[in-house]
Amino acid sequence: MKKFKCAACGYIHDGEEAPEKCPKCGAPKDQFVLLDDAASSLVERSRHSNALHAEVIALARQLEDICNDGIEDELDPGCVDVFTKSRAMAWKIMKLSMTEVQGHMGKGKWG
Numbered sequence: 125m126k127k128f129k130c131a132a133c134g135y136i137h138d139g140e141e142a143p144e145k146c147p148k149c150g151a152p153k154d155q156f157v158l159l160d161d162a163a164s165s166l167v168e169r170s171r172h173s174n175a176l177h178a179e180v181i182a183l184a185r186q187l188e189d190i191c192n193d194g195i196e197d198e199l200d201p202g203c204v205d206v207f208t209k210s211r212a213m214a215w216k217i218m219k220l221s222m223t224e225v226q227g228h229m230g231k232g233k234w235g
């Protein structure tokens with residue numbers, strides 16, 4: 125499927141032709157540029173990778189919640205220690221993916 129990028133805001137439209145106006149910023153059709161195969165492929169790959177990072181971030185947040193429950197449960201010092209360490213690792217995992225996605229956005233690998 126062809127991809128057209130709004131020159132005004134960067135919105136990427138998937139379709140056989142550019143939309144009449146940008147759904148994001150309202151720019152007219154003539155503001156859309158057809159992406160070549162390499163750029164289209166990069167968009168697809170970026171969408172996939174960004175979705176994976178979003179999934180990792182969501183799972184890390186779930187892990188944090190589980191660890192918080194475990195810390196609050198406070199069965200014994202060993203459990204609290206494991207949950208505390210695991211929560212810190214979940215936070216780090218979340219931050220790693222967030223930073224990578226932030227880098228993608230800065231390079232236009234989003235949309």
Ligand SMILES: [Fe+2]
Pocket residue numbers: 130131132133134135146147148149150151
């Ligand atoms: Fe736009």
